[in-house]
Amino acid sequence: xxxxxxxxxxxxxxxxxxxxxxxxxxxxxxxxxxxxxxxxxxxxxxxxxxxxxxxxxxxxxxxxxxxxxxxxxxxxxxxxxxxxxxxxxxxxxxxxxxxxxxxxxxxxxxxxxxxxxxxxxxxxxxxxxxxxxxxxxxxxxxxxxxxxxxxxxxxxxxxxxxxxxx
Amino acid sequence: xxxxxxxxxxxxxxxxxxxxxxxxxxxxxxxxxxxxxxxxxxxxxxxxxxxxxxxxxxxxxxxxxxxxxxxxxxxxxxxxxxxxxxxxxxxxxxxxxxxxxxxxxxxxxxxxxxxxxxxxxxxxxxxxxxxxxxxxxxxxxxxxxxxxxxxxxxxxxxxxxxxxxxxxxxxxxxxxxxxxxxxxxxxxxxxx
Numbered sequence: 001x002x003x004x005x006x007x008x009x010x011x012x013x014x015x016x017x018x019x020x021x022x023x024x025x026x027x028x029x030x031x032x033x034x035x036x037x038x039x040x041x042x043x044x045x046x047x048x049x050x051x052x053x054x055x056x057x058x059x060x061x062x063x064x065x066x067x068x069x070x071x072x073x074x075x076x077x078x079x080x081x082x083x084x085x086x087x088x089x090x091x092x093x094x095x096x097x098x099x100x101x102x103x104x105x106x107x108x109x110x111x112x113x114x115x116x117x118x119x120x121x122x123x124x125x126x127x128x129x130x131x132x133x134x135x136x137x138x139x140x141x142x143x144x145x146x147x148x149x150x151x152x153x154x155x156x157x158x159x160x161x162x163x164x165x166x
Numbered sequence: 167x168x169x170x171x172x173x174x175x176x177x178x179x180x181x182x183x184x185x186x187x188x189x190x191x192x193x194x195x196x197x198x199x200x201x202x203x204x205x206x207x208x209x210x211x212x213x214x215x216x217x218x219x220x221x222x223x224x225x226x227x228x229x230x231x232x233x234x235x236x237x238x239x240x241x242x243x244x245x246x247x248x249x250x251x252x253x254x255x256x257x258x259x260x261x262x263x264x265x266x267x268x269x270x271x272x273x274x275x276x277x278x279x280x281x282x283x284x285x286x287x288x289x290x291x292x293x294x295x296x297x298x299x300x301x302x303x304x305x306x307x308x309x310x311x312x313x314x315x316x317x318x319x320x321x322x323x324x325x326x327x328x329x330x331x332x333x334x335x336x337x338x339x340x341x342x343x344x345x346x347x348x349x350x351x352x353x354x355x356x357x358x
Contacts, residue, residue, distance in 0.1 A: 089326070112300075149275040153280075
């Protein structure tokens with residue numbers, strides 16, 4: 001095997017990343033996760049397939065390059081939620097680092113966060129992603145939301161762990 | 167130099183599929199069968215351990231079977247490629263587990279699914295800001311990221327410091343108009 005699939009996969013990932021940054025800086029689209037999958041997975045897959053179909057790229061090498069691209073992209077997509085939501089644990093680490101030897105008290109750490117950022121914003125994210133919707137007279141979980149909830153409940157069950165505490 | 171057809175015959179593609187699922191199956195053995203890392207504050211360590219332990223069987227199969235007669239630089243690059251893909255898949259697996267453990271959105275969905283509806287005020291009352299922050303402080307203490315000194319929290323190993331800087335730095339690049347949550351610069355003291 002040559003290093004070319006690694007180089008080509010990395011290059012296509014960087015192109016997708018640049019496109020993502022450009023779009024987000026102009027106007028972040030609704031349903032962010034869906035658009036991330038389109039930009040990082042579906043669009044490159046379609047372009048790569050077209051090149052292979054028209055005989056411009058060789059199948060085996062392109063497949064290896066795409067797998068590398070998909071692995072990098074999946075890692076980025078999984079990192080995106082903490083970037084978007086501002087991961088509280090990472091924020092605590094930064095705050096304590098900034099405080100230096102004096103450190104922070106529990107109350108000072110709690111005061112770094114508002115109720116809005118810790119709960120309401122995350123609730124609104126679920127509404128925006130279509131995972132929660134207003135049904136008759138109350139909020140309910142949508143079809144996709146139920147699939148996700150069932151997946152995580154089943155996953156925790158087979159690991160013999162209780163549901164996560166959030 | 168072998169053509170890419172040789173890579174396929176060398177079994178790299180089956181190894182790539184294995185790389186995607188090994189962390190999960192190792193974690194299943196660690197947590198479900200052996201009962202390790204089930205305590206609340208050590209579960210994330212279990213997922214990390216699963217990814218690291220999973221490297222051993224993958225490397226063994228690659229060395230014994232997977233290189234399929236490739237030698238020299240071909241074998242070297244195939245190994246680098248497989249290692250890279252495995253570590254990236256391992257990172258993805260860790261995040262999936264982490265979501266199940268720590269994500270507020272997953273907790274809201276799971277609770278809503280269980281109850282058949284989502285009552286926002288009730289959720290907010292049962293799952294307060296203080297509880298969320300204290301859960302995270304406990305996890306960071308268990309991971310050794312922070313330490314308790316008297317009644318204050320100070321830096322521990324701080325392995326997460328650079329990832330934290332990268333995440334918030336990238337956040338500023340991606341959302342230039344959006345302030346850091348709660349309008350504070352990360353790391354700035356509340357009175358700072």
